Amino acid sequence: MSVDVVCGKCGAKIANMRMLKSIKDVMRPYNSKCPSCGQTLSPSEFSVDVQKN
Template structure:
């Protein structure tokens, strides 16, 4: 199972994780902003879309 983290504004894929880790750890390398559009990303406000691969 993999988890895709994407920007809610532009849909840019931030990362694809094979193992679950805290959202704040995923956002840290990007200083909490989408690398594509600059949208501020929140570790507390997000949605989870699950699909079978």
């Protein structure tokens, strides 16, 4: 199983995780901003989409 973290504004893939970890840990290297569009990412405002491959 893998999980993609995607920017809600521009749709850019920020990270791909093979093991679940805190969203704060995922955003830390990017200073809580999307590396593509600069949108500030909030750890309290996110949604989850599940797709079967």
